[in-house]
Amino acid sequence: xxxxxxxxxxxxxxxxxxxxxxxxxxxxxxxxxxxxxxxxxxxxxxxxxxxxxxxxxxxxxxxxxxxxxxxxxxxxxxxxxxxxxxxxxxxxxxxxxxxxxxxxxxxxxxxxxxxxxxxxxxxxxxxxxxxxxxxxxxxxxxxxxxxxxxxxxxxxxxxxxxxxxxxxxxxxxxxxxxxxxxxxxxxxxxxxxxxxxxxxxxxxxxxxxxxxxxxxxxxxxxxxxxxxxxxxxxxxxxxxxxxxxxxxxxxxxxxxx
Amino acid sequence: xxxxxxxxxxxxxxxxxxxxxxxxxxxxxxxxxxxxxxxxxxxxxxxxxxxxxxxxxxxxxxxxxxxxxxxxxxxxxxxxxxxxxxxxxxxxxxxxxxxxxxxxxxxxxxxxxxxxxxxxxxxxxxxxxxxxxxxxxxxxxxxxxxxxxxxxxxxxxxxxxxxxxxxxxxxxxxxxxxxxxxxxxxxxxxxxxxxxxxxxxxxxxxxxxxxxxxxxxxxxxxxxxxxxxxxxxxxxxxxxxxxxxxxxxxxxxxxxxxxxxxxxxxxxxxxxxxxxxxxxxxxxxxxxxxxxxxxxxxxxxxxxxxxxxxxxxxxxxxxxxxxxxx
Amino acid sequence: xxxxxxxxxxxxxxxxxxxxxxxxxxxxxxxxxxxxxxxxxxxxxxxxxxxxxxxxxxxxxxxxxxxxxxxxxxxxxxxxxxxxxxxxxxxxxxxxxxxxxxxxxxxxxxxxxxxxxxxxxxxxxxxxxxxxxxxxxxxxxxxxxxxxxxxxxxxxxxxxxxxxxxxxxxxxxxxxxxxxxxxxxxxxxxxxxxxxxxxxxxxxxxxxxxxxxxxxxxxxxxxxxxxxxxxxxxxxxxxxxxxxxxxxxxxxxxxxxxxxxxxxxxxxxxxxxxxxxxxxxxxxxxxxxxxxxxxxxxxxxxxxxx
Numbered sequence: 001x002x003x004x005x006x007x008x009x010x011x012x013x014x015x016x017x018x019x020x021x022x023x024x025x026x027x028x029x030x031x032x033x034x035x036x037x038x039x040x041x042x043x044x045x046x047x048x049x050x051x052x053x054x055x056x057x058x059x060x061x062x063x064x065x066x067x068x069x070x071x072x073x074x075x076x077x078x079x080x081x082x083x084x085x086x087x088x089x090x091x092x093x094x095x096x097x098x099x100x101x102x103x104x105x106x107x108x109x110x111x112x113x114x115x116x117x118x119x120x121x122x123x124x125x126x127x128x129x130x131x132x133x134x135x136x137x138x139x140x141x142x143x144x145x146x147x148x149x150x151x152x153x154x155x156x157x158x159x160x161x162x163x164x165x166x167x168x169x170x171x172x173x174x175x176x177x178x179x180x181x182x183x184x185x186x187x188x189x190x191x192x193x194x195x196x197x198x199x200x201x202x203x204x205x206x207x208x209x210x211x212x213x214x215x216x217x218x219x220x221x222x223x224x225x226x227x228x229x230x231x232x233x234x235x236x237x238x239x240x241x242x243x244x245x246x247x248x249x250x251x252x253x254x255x256x257x
Numbered sequence: 258x259x260x261x262x263x264x265x266x267x268x269x270x271x272x273x274x275x276x277x278x279x280x281x282x283x284x285x286x287x288x289x290x291x292x293x294x295x296x297x298x299x300x301x302x303x304x305x306x307x308x309x310x311x312x313x314x315x316x317x318x319x320x321x322x323x324x325x326x327x328x329x330x331x332x333x334x335x336x337x338x339x340x341x342x343x344x345x346x347x348x349x350x351x352x353x354x355x356x357x358x359x360x361x362x363x364x365x366x367x368x369x370x371x372x373x374x375x376x377x378x379x380x381x382x383x384x385x386x387x388x389x390x391x392x393x394x395x396x397x398x399x400x401x402x403x404x405x406x407x408x409x410x411x412x413x414x415x416x417x418x419x420x421x422x423x424x425x426x427x428x429x430x431x432x433x434x435x436x437x438x439x440x441x442x443x444x445x446x447x448x449x450x451x452x453x454x455x456x457x458x459x460x461x462x463x464x465x466x467x468x469x470x471x472x473x474x475x476x477x478x479x480x481x482x483x484x485x486x487x488x489x490x491x492x493x494x495x496x497x498x499x500x501x502x503x504x505x506x507x508x509x510x511x512x513x514x515x516x517x518x519x520x521x522x523x524x525x526x527x528x529x530x531x532x533x534x535x536x537x538x539x540x541x542x543x544x545x546x547x548x549x550x551x552x553x554x555x556x557x558x559x560x561x562x563x564x565x566x567x568x569x570x571x572x573x574x575x576x577x578x579x580x581x582x583x
Numbered sequence: 584x585x586x587x588x589x590x591x592x593x594x595x596x597x598x599x600x601x602x603x604x605x606x607x608x609x610x611x612x613x614x615x616x617x618x619x620x621x622x623x624x625x626x627x628x629x630x631x632x633x634x635x636x637x638x639x640x641x642x643x644x645x646x647x648x649x650x651x652x653x654x655x656x657x658x659x660x661x662x663x664x665x666x667x668x669x670x671x672x673x674x675x676x677x678x679x680x681x682x683x684x685x686x687x688x689x690x691x692x693x694x695x696x697x698x699x700x701x702x703x704x705x706x707x708x709x710x711x712x713x714x715x716x717x718x719x720x721x722x723x724x725x726x727x728x729x730x731x732x733x734x735x736x737x738x739x740x741x742x743x744x745x746x747x748x749x750x751x752x753x754x755x756x757x758x759x760x761x762x763x764x765x766x767x768x769x770x771x772x773x774x775x776x777x778x779x780x781x782x783x784x785x786x787x788x789x790x791x792x793x794x795x796x797x798x799x800x801x802x803x804x805x806x807x808x809x810x811x812x813x814x815x816x817x818x819x820x821x822x823x824x825x826x827x828x829x830x831x832x833x834x835x836x837x838x839x840x841x842x843x844x845x846x847x848x849x850x851x852x853x854x855x856x857x858x859x860x861x862x863x864x865x866x867x868x869x870x871x872x873x874x875x876x877x878x879x880x881x882x883x884x885x886x887x888x889x
Contacts, residue, residue, distance in 0.1 A: 058466070082472035094467045096460045107460055110453055111471035116478050118453035169472065314677045376874070380881070383620055383676055387816050388877070391870040394809065402863025404856060511809065515684050522681055552696065558688030565682045566670055 008033050008067070009173040009203040010055070015064035017050055017227075024050040025061065026227035030205075032173060037195065037204045039214045042224035043247075048207050049091070051224065052177055055205065056088050057081045069172055082111075087171030087202070089162035091178045095150050101161055102146040105133040108168035133168065140164045141190065155182030160191070173203050180210040192216055215239075223247070261577035265530040272298075272533065273436060280429040288428040289500065294533075294540045295435040296496045301521045301532025302442050303489030308518070309527030310450055311482045312462025316386045316514050317373065317393030321487040323509030324369055325362040325494025327400065330412040330504035332358050337415055355418040355425060355434075358495055366491025369396075370484040378479050390511055397509040411505025414498060435496055439533070442489050447529055449485070458482050490517070519561055525571030527580060534572040587721040592842050593835065598727045600834025601734025605789035606811040607818065607826040608741055609782020615821025615887055616757040616778050619668065620676055622683035624786055624811065625804025626690035631656035631787020632794040632803060633694055636703040645708035649791045656787020657780045664779040669772065691801045702800035705791075730792050737785065738827050745823060754778060810837075813869050817876045819883030828884060836872055840865030 010032040017025040024047040032038040042048055053059035055066055057078035066074045073081050082088070096104050103124070109132045110116075110123060123129065137143050140160045145153060153161065159179050166174055176195075180188050192213050195204065208214050214221065215235050222232040225247045231238060238244055258266075272294060279287035300322055307313045335342050335351025342349045352358055377388040401409050423430050449455050457478050460468040465475040498504040507513065516539070524535025539557070547553040564571060570579060610624050634655035639648025663686060671679045707726045714722030745751035753774055756763070790804070797803070814833050818825025845861030852860065876884060 056470070077474060078466070078469035079472050079474040082470055088470050090470075094464055094470070096463045096467055098459070098463055103456075107456055108471050110456065111468075111473050114453055116454055116457035116473045119449055120452055122448075122451040123453045123456050124451065165471065308677075314680070316680070380877075383614070383820065384816065384877075384881075386620070386676065386680065387812055388874075390809070391813065391873055395867045395870050398863040398866040401866075402859050404859055408859060512805075518681065519684065526677075552692050554688045555692035555696075558685040558692070561685035562667065562682055562689070565678050565685065566667070569678075 009069060010205060011065075011067040012051075012055065013065045013067065015051070015054055015061045015066065017054060017059065017061050023227045025054065028064070028224070028227070028229050030222055030229060030232070032203045032205050034203050035199055036219040037199055037206055037217050039206045039208060039218035039221045040224060041208065041211075041214060041221060045226075046224040047227040048224055049177075050227075052088075052175060052207060056086065056175055082169060082171075085169075085172035086175060087166030087169045087173070088175040089159070089166050089177060089179055091181065091207075093155075093158040093162060095158065095161060095165075097150055100147050100149055101142060101153065102130070102133055102137065104150060104161060105136050105164050105168050106130060108165040109133050109136070112169045136164050136168045139167065140194065156184065156187045159183060160187075163191075167198075171202050173205065174198075176204055176206045176208075178207055178209060180208060180213050188213060259577075259581075261528070261530075261573065261580075264573060264577045265533075268530050268533050268537070269440070272537065276429060276432050285428045288432050290540060290544060292428070292432040292435050292500050293497075294536050295432065295439045296493050296500060297517070297520065297540065298533040298536040299435070299439045299442055299496070300490045300493035300517055301524070301536055302439070302446055303486045303491075303493065304517050305486075305521045305526065305528075305532050306446050306449070306489070307483050307486035308521065309531065310446075310455065310462065311458050311479055311486070313378070313479060313483055313486075314386050314518075315389045315483070315486075316511065316518070317389035317391075318487070318490050318517055319509050319511065319513035320373070320393035320396045321366045321369060321491040322494035322497070322513060322517070323396065323400065323504075323506070324365050325491035325496075326498035326504035326508045327406065327412070327494075328362040328365055328491075329358050329418070329495040329498040330414055331406060332361065333414040333416060333418065334406070334412060336418075353416065353418050355420045355499075358418050358499075359492055362491045362495035363488045366487045366494075367484050369491075370487030371480070373487075374480045374483040378476055378483065390514070393509060393511060393514060397506050397511075400506040400509055407505065409506060411503060411507070414502045414504065417499055417502075431500065435500075438492065438496070442492075443529060443533075446489075450529075454478070454481070519557070523561065523564055523571050525573030528571070528573040528577075531571055531573050534576075538572060585721075587717055590717055591721065591723055592839055594723055594727065594731070596835035596838035597831060598731050598734075598834070599838055600831035601731050601738075602789050602793055603807070603810055603814050603834055604734055604827050604830035605737055605785045605792075606807055607814040607830050608737070608823055609785045610811050611815040611818065611821055611823060611826045612754070612778055613782050614815070616754055617672055617775055619671060620679045620683065621668070621782075622680060622808065623663065623686035623690060624782070625808030626687050627656045627660055627783040627804075628786040628790040628807055629694060629799075629801065629804040630659050630690065630790070631784075632705075632790030632799040633698055633703065634787075635791030636705040636794050636799045637698065639705055640703070645706065645795070648705070649788070652791035652794075653784050653788045656790065657784035660783020660786075661776055661780040664776045668779060669775065672775070687805075694801050700801075702798040703794075704798055705794040707795045726795065733788070733792065737788070738823075741823055750774075750777065810869065813873050815883075817873050817883055819880075819886040821887030822883070822885040825883055825885035832872065833869055836868055837865060840868040844868075 008031045012028050012030040015025050015028040028051060040048055050059065054061050057076055061074065065072055068081060069085055071084065073084065096107060106129050109129050134143065134146065137146055140163055142157065142160055142164060145157060159182055163179055180191060183191060188210065195217055206217065218235055220232065220234055221238045222229050223238065223244050230247055231241045231244045272291065276288040276291035304315065304318045307315055331342065332352040336353045337351065342351065373389065373392045377385055377392065380388060406412050417426050419425055420434065425431055425434070457468060457473050461475040461478050468475050494508060520535035520539040521532050522535070523538050524531035524533065542553055542557055546556050568575060606624065606628060610621060613619055613621050631652040635648040635652025638651035639645050642648070667682060667686065671682055711726040711729050713725050715725050715728055717723050745754055757774060810833060814829040815826055817832060818829030841862055844865045845858045848857035848861045
């Protein structure tokens with residue numbers, strides 16, 4: 001369910017987080033609406049990872065609120081937010097290392113559909129679980145790798161696996177942390193098309209450095225610099241913004257169509 | 258049949274066959290030795306579930322082993338003396354029934370594990386190791402300070418508790434009881450590891466953040482696994498005390514915790530029959546090398562060091578290759 | 584209960600604390616710089632004690648023995664670092680615990696092989712065998728005061744080493760970023776061996792000093808090892824200052840607890856029970872202290888940000 005008044009999947013209100021004297025997050029307001037891809041861009045060290053951690057639940061903000069699907073989840077654990085409908089992919093792959101690709105996705109499906117408290121039936125023989133997991137793998141194009149150990153996957157393939165596991169949760173909101181990193185030009189094109197099709201199923205907060213992908217996918221963009229959102233708007237607005245150009249984009253915009 | 262299943266079957270048969278042969282040859286010493294292997298293996302199966310499957314490096318599992326032992330000792334003492342364990346608000350006396358002792362040992366271990374786990378499972382790494390060690394030390398010092406139950410000198414168990422239909426005093430019968438319990442524990446652990454709970458627990462070991470990101474909180478899963486693990490080790494403790502006719506604070510010492518970890522590792526951490534192989538190796542070293550030289554601990558230390566540095570998979574790893582998770 | 588008695592017990596507590604500091608400093612440095620848990624630290628303490636007692640016995644000089652014990656422990660430390668420990672830096676804590684536990688077994692048996700099964704005895708040097716008068720009457724053993732002195736001197740020496748020398752600078756850098764100092768060209772392997780040997784030497788010194796108060800026997804290092812771990816958890820792993828504060832806290836709590844808890848229980852329990860209950864609670868007190876500290880400061884009193 002979204003917040004009835006605003007139709008927002010996610011609202012960040014006045015989020016602040018300081019580490020000693022350093023303000024990693026400085027009064028951030030941000031909204032992600034249903035059916036939209038909201039991209040978060042900014043130079044390295046801007047505080048994107050810190051912000052993502054506060055949205056996902058691993059880090060508690062000093063002040064401010066995180067409202068997910070209409071609920072104030074500021075004090076909620078990572079697991080509880082995931083159960084509410086938040087899916088997440090990691091910038092540095094965070095997978096069940098000893099399991100195969102398929103088992104990783106099966107775990108995600110299990111988490112959504114059945115939970116942890118089954119003690120008797122062997123999970124690997126659960127046909128429904130396998131079928132659904134294979135279906136998700138098929139969507140991201142990893143079917144051929146299903147039985148391979150995760151360690152054998154390339155960077156890009158691990159990214160796709162992360163996306164697959166997030167999708168297996170059937171989330172309402174996807175938090176994607178640099179999903180394109182490590183993908184070659186072909187892979188980037190495919191993933192970009194995939195995410196564009198996904199938009200109707202769930203909203204996305206997309207952290208990305210790949211500007212082509214950002215401009216192709218984003219409905220709205222927020223620019224984070226030194227923990228502050230210095231600009232937020234449509235692709236055209238951001239590209240036109242002098243403040244953004246000055247702070248961040250610089251040469252990226254010159255010569256771009 | 259996979260190589261590992263074959264190795265497991267052979268180990269199970271060897272553990273059964275040796276005492277049967279020994280009994281036929283009228284060598285009760287070796288039957289008792291086999292009982293020791295089965296009991297320590299059971300203790301190790303418990304620890305292996307927490308440590309190998311769950312990734313919880315508990316340096317305090319001797320607490321549960323010793324608590325189980327003291328349940329057996331205290332029950333026997335009160336039964337022998339006819340005195341109540343406590344008298345208010347209702348009287349609870351001792352017991353001569355083995356099954357009752359088992360049930361109480363399971364319950365006591367479970368309660369202790371819930372308490373210790375609640376206090377320590379939010380930490381990880383070296384803090385977890387130290388806190389589990391600390392809790393075990395506390396229980397150790399508690400046992401040392403209870404003069405009613407022998408204090409530092411421990412408690413003798415004069416009469417073995419009874420089982421319906423069989424003579425529990427007979428060494429071979431007692432071995433078969435321990436062996437049956439060991440097989441039951443192995444079966445339960447096998448089912449658990451393959452279940453949804455097992456998948457979640459293994460993920461809690463490999464990558465707790467990933468598990469949480471999928472919507473399953475690691476803490477309750479680990480606590481449940483820790484508790485079940487403690488129950489198995491506690492049951493083993495009760496059997497051990499009955500086998501030796503004696504329980505003392507030494508069963509609670511951190512050295513004992515270390516020993517259990519050692520033979521779980523020697524056997525192959527995380528492997529189903531690892532504790533069986535490890536306990537057998539440990540007892541055989543103690544009995545045979547120890548009979549030949551007082552320096553058997555030197556040999557044990559050397560083997561352990563070699564395993565840790567070079568043969569991480571332990572005995573099962575050497576015999577059956579790397580573990581397969583799919 | 585007189586003021587003199589209280590002062591005497593406080594001094595005993597500080598003496599125990601200072602001796603624990605010598606142990607804990609090495610442990611916490613090795614953990615802070617190399618990320619390694621070393622259960623064999625108690626064995627290095629024992630090695631120092633054995634060699635000190637043996638050398639003192641052979642030469643008649645306590646001081647030679649003490650120096651010999653320190654050197655022997657440091658050498659043993661360097662040896663095991665080169666042969667075993669350095670293979671463990673990249674391993675997980677479980678492997679380190681197991682491998683160093685194996686070293687405990689090996690060391691214990693080696694000591695038995697070299698020195699036999701019976702305990703060795705070490706005499707307090709004549710110079711320090713008297714008593715120092717205390718305010719309020721009574722005397723305090725000069726030897727124990729000397730131990731306190733040595734311990735404080737070691738603490739000051741360590742502080743100067745870490746804060747003022749190049750070795751200390753590398754140690755501090757190593758604590759905060761292991762990969763970086765390698766990249767900067769510091770010889771990591773020698774640094775690590777040096778740090779390990781330093782910790783071992785301090786442990787050996789402690790062993791030698793304590794050897795004159797108790798007998799020297801196999802297994803003497805283990806109770807001390809556990810206490811030392813409690814100390815570094817309380818003080819904060821990696822912090823030498825934390826080790827000092829934690830050690831004094833633990834030493835005083837343990838000593839005063841052992842003395843006063845039985846007396847406290849003696850108020851309403853028969854004497855023999857009071858002693859044993861009190862002694863056990865005193866032993867538990869350390870762990871309760873640790874639990875209490877961790878409840879408020881989950882990473883100890885002075886955590887080093889690693």
